[in-house]
Amino acid sequence: MIDFARVQKELQECSRDVEASGIKVAPKSDNLGRLTGTIPGPVGTPYEGGTFQIDITLPDGYPFEPPKMQFATKVWHPNISSQSGAICLDILKDQWSPALTLKTALLSVQALLSTPEPGDPQDAVVAQQYLRDYQTFVGTARYWTETFAKTSSLGVEEKVQKLVEMGFPEALARSALESVGGDENLALEKLCSG
């Protein structure tokens, strides 16, 4: 059985310093076995500014068995599947220790965003790109962050629309946006200069 008393304590502990860490964990329903974690994209990375949601499922043996975590937000990263959101991280597998918590695990996931390990990839396509064409990787990752991990700002379609209204062809506007990671100002600069 899941140790619900501990999960409760973890949730309390986590909400206590949500300001400092930015990490949130909330149950999906009354059942504490399924939760949603939220981590901010680390500053100075292509994920900066994004908010990433992670689906958490607790196995019966929790905390003696590792929680199952998977990105619900689409993310472009060598160790995270761009299709399923599956995460390749040792502490979620054989390096799990019952002394770790959901918060520490999410912090590790956040750390993974800042320090990808293309040598042990979950997504081979992303890892290839990371190793061979780092600039394009950064662009794509930023574009994905912009597109999928930012709820408040304008959607990509709206930005494309704006640029088209300014008189640029749609295909060109789209590729310019993608190459600069979705930043409409940079895209405009690029379109004007090129």
Add this chain to the structure above:
Amino acid sequence: MEGEEDYGVSEEEEYFYADDGDSLDGLADNDDSALQWAPPKVSATKVITKESLLAAQREDLRRVMELLSLKEHHARTLLIHYRWDVEKLLAVLVEKGKSCLFTEAGVTVVENLDDDMPLTSSSTITCDICIEDASGDNATRMECGHCFCNDCWTEHFIIKINEGQSRRIQCMAHRCSAICDEAIVRNLVSRRHPDLAEKFDRFLLESYIEDNKMVKWCPSTPHCGNAIRVEEDEFCEVECSCGLQFCFSCLSEAHSPCSCLMWERWSKKCHDESETVNWITVHTKPCPKCHKPVEKNGGCNLVSCICGQSFCWVCGGATGRDHTWSRITGHSCGRYKEDREKQTERAKRDLYRYMHYHNRFKAHTDSFKLESKLKESILDKVSIAEERELRLKDFSWVTNGLNRLFRSRRVLSYSYPFAFYMFGEEFFKDEMTDEEREIKKNLFEDQQQQLESNVEKLSMFLEEPFQQFNQDKVMEIRMHVINVSVIIDKLCQKMYECIESDLLGSLHLGTHHIAPYKSKGIERASELSSCRNTKLGSTDEYLPCGGTLECDRPSGSGSSDDSGCSYRKRAKKEGGGFFDLNLPAEIVDRN
């Protein structure tokens, strides 16, 4: 002597005996070991039964405990990590030092237990796992210093045991690789799940068999419950106390001088009759109408099925019946006929080659299936002969001869699959030129034929109705049997030498290992006594530098001779009849 002609003993073989009985006896006395079939009483290969498993394991444990002054559970953790290879463990010790040896295996030896935080019933700790307070007697501090409540430890142990990780249960603290003390695991788990604690103990015990490359379960079915431990060479053939003889390396029937890989292919080939299937596909074609296989008869490419359908052999398509040698009415196919024929030729050649070896292999295996019957009838003859008032009373030469016959038939039989692969293209296509292959093949076949003819000769002598013969005639048969037996033994030896040095030895591929020739047959593993005195002996016996070993030095610090820490070959035998069970014969000999 007319007998000699009959028995076909050639001139060159005469030198093995002289005609008078005295010198024959002389030969028998001098070369007793070659003629008598008594296997050695104490084999280096051991049978480990359920009862003796503990003792077997304890021997290695004891040795490591003594050498490194360790507690049993630390020694076990080390041994499990190094797969019960004491030599390897010692090599790591010498090369990398004690602390490295320990860290790699997850052994934490605390010199002085932390006195700052003694756990007493009055003190309380907060368990980082369940985030509850626990009193001192409800919590346990592992040797690495990490302390959690007993409930959490127990839960952790249960999950790990159920995951099958009994042999390496790590501490619960994050990134702590220390292996938990087995006594604590046993103690805590047995309070909640006595069955699981037993399972845990069994896993630890069986690690000695399952993680040990020198020990394997006997492959008998139904399982006899035994395991076999070999010494030094894992490429050998053994006999379990249950009577099963097997190849220790691949656990199938004994098959030397065939290598395990060759034997695996051969048995598969024989079983699935793939060659027959191959023959059918080459020599028949399915009728396009009823799909039955139709054999080609005659030279022309028009074949007809019993259903009445005619079709073209080359492309398999249905045709009309009118045809000439070159053309079939209502049909034109541009398929190149020769291509097909080449393929057929090749398949046929491969098949014939296989059949050649298989027939000989089978002839010999078939005869050793009749061995017990033959033995019976010959022993009957012996008892009749013994009743008679002959000067010769000792008929052990008959049983010795029989054993030699059985032994050599096996060698001969398995030499055919060996030759099939040795001179075929499957394994060694690029290892030798066709010319080399031909020379080697002739060399080997020559030996094979010599062996074969002598084996048949021996068989013939043993089948003589010697129980009816007069004294002189019996003596003569006896001479022949002994003589041919000696020749056969030498020929077998020569064949193995040839395989070892001239055939496999000259190749680059090192994947074929052949179990060595044992003149006396496959050695029966001897029982490992289970009631051994496992009391710790004197450490000095093992350590020339006296007392405990202080080899905790960084790696690459050179020879250990100067430090006075050298290992010496330990005493191999500890007294008469007291054979040393577990010890690989020697520690690194630096003398």
